[in-house]
Amino acid sequence: MDKLVQGIAAGGSIRVFSAITTNTVAEAIRRHQTSPTVSAALGRTMTGALMMGSSLKAFDRLTVKIESDGPVGGITAEASPGGKVRGYVKNAVAELPSKTNGKFDVSGVVGQGTFYVIREAGFDIGFRPEPYVGSVPIVSGEIAEDFAYYLAKSEQIPSAVMLGVLLQNSEPFVTASGGVMIQMLPGANEHLITMIEDTIAHAPHLTTLIDGSTHPADLLEIALGEIDFEILEESNIAFECTCSMEKARAMVTALGREEVESMLREQKGAAMNCGFCNENYSLGEADLTSILSELG
Numbered sequence: 001m002d003k004l005v006q007g008i009a010a011g012g013s014i015r016v017f018s019a020i021t022t023n024t025v026a027e028a029i030r031r032h033q034t035s036p037t038v039s040a041a042l043g044r045t046m047t048g049a050l051m052m053g054s055s056l057k058a059f060d061r062l063t064v065k066i067e068s069d070g071p072v073g074g075i076t077a078e079a080s081p082g083g084k085v086r087g088y089v090k091n092a093v094a095e096l097p098s099k100t101n102g103k104f105d106v107s108g109v110v111g112q113g114t115f116y117v118i119r120e121a122g123f124d125i126g127f128r129p130e131p132y133v134g135s136v137p138i139v140s141g142e143i144a145e146d147f148a149y150y151l152a153k154s155e156q157i158p159s160a161v162m163l164g165v166l167l168q169n170s171e172p173f174v175t176a177s178g179g180v181m182i183q184m185l186p187g188a189n190e191h192l193i194t195m196i197e198d199t200i201a202h203a204p205h206l207t208t209l210i211d212g213s214t215h216p217a218d219l220l221e222i223a224l225g226e227i228d229f230e231i232l233e234e235s236n237i238a239f240e241c242t243c244s245m246e247k248a249r250a251m252v253t254a255l256g257r258e259e260v261e262s263m264l265r266e267q268k269g270a271a272m273n274c275g276f277c278n279e280n281y282s283l284g285e286a287d288l289t290s291i292l293s294e295l296g
């Protein structure tokens with residue numbers, strides 16, 4: 001089971017988050033059949049969204065949306081309370097050659113554009129308040145730097161973010177995935193962030209660390225170096241979508257009698273696909289007939 005931990009460091013002046021998302025990202029990749037570089041980009045975005053959204057309350061939702069002009073076209077990851085995340089990309093099969101250092105060209109596949117964070121509160125209890133939307137230009141496209149830039153510019157939280165997805169033999173099979181997010185609280189010693197950035201810069205590559213780690217706390221230990229930290233909360237995380245056969249059926253019902261009759265006549269059924277998780281739902285003649293009898 002994938003895990004996320006959150007805690008404090010340096011006597012409470014830093015908030016720390018860390019996650020191992022290997023199975024969660026593997027499930028997203030399996031569902032969307034993404035190319036290796038797009039898998040890395042989607043996995044990093046989902047991991048970042050989970051850490052950023054880990055303080056969500058019941059009925060809250062945090063969406064990270066990258067709209068860009070690179071081959072992938074766009075990436076969306078949505079985190080919900082209880083460590084659930086779902087995500088998708090515009091062009092799953094986009095691909096570019098690896099960079100000269102052998103790393104996936106994530107920034108190339110993402111390109112230029114805008115990094116959005118949308119926070120919604122209470123969206124599922126009958127009222128839909130205006131979502132809070134923050135955005136910054138994409139500064140790197142490698143995703144981790146874009147999360148850090150967003151936190152610094154849009155939320156005035158100096159941060160350090162590491163995200164990594166390791167694929168087996170560069171095929172879209174996830175060997176390891178995870179990340180670390182370090183947020184400085186107001187009044188934190190400015191030298192701390194420089195110290196952490198320096199530790200991170202000299203740490204082995206994140207994916208190598210995740211590959212050898214069984215718990216997110218191991219990642220924090222490496223990212224924080226000498227700095228003391230305390231884990232306050234640990235939770236399970238997983239890929240989970242909110243779609244269901246029941247909702248698919250309700251959507252068809254909402255189309256109304258005339259539309260359902262024409263579906264029954266022309267297609268003898270209805271087929272739907274959930275963009276978030278790529279699940280297919282199909283209703284047959286019997287289902288449509290029963291919807292019609294409910295519509296009266």
Ligand SMILES: [Zn+2]
Pocket residue numbers: 241242243244274275276277278279
């Ligand atoms: Zn779905």
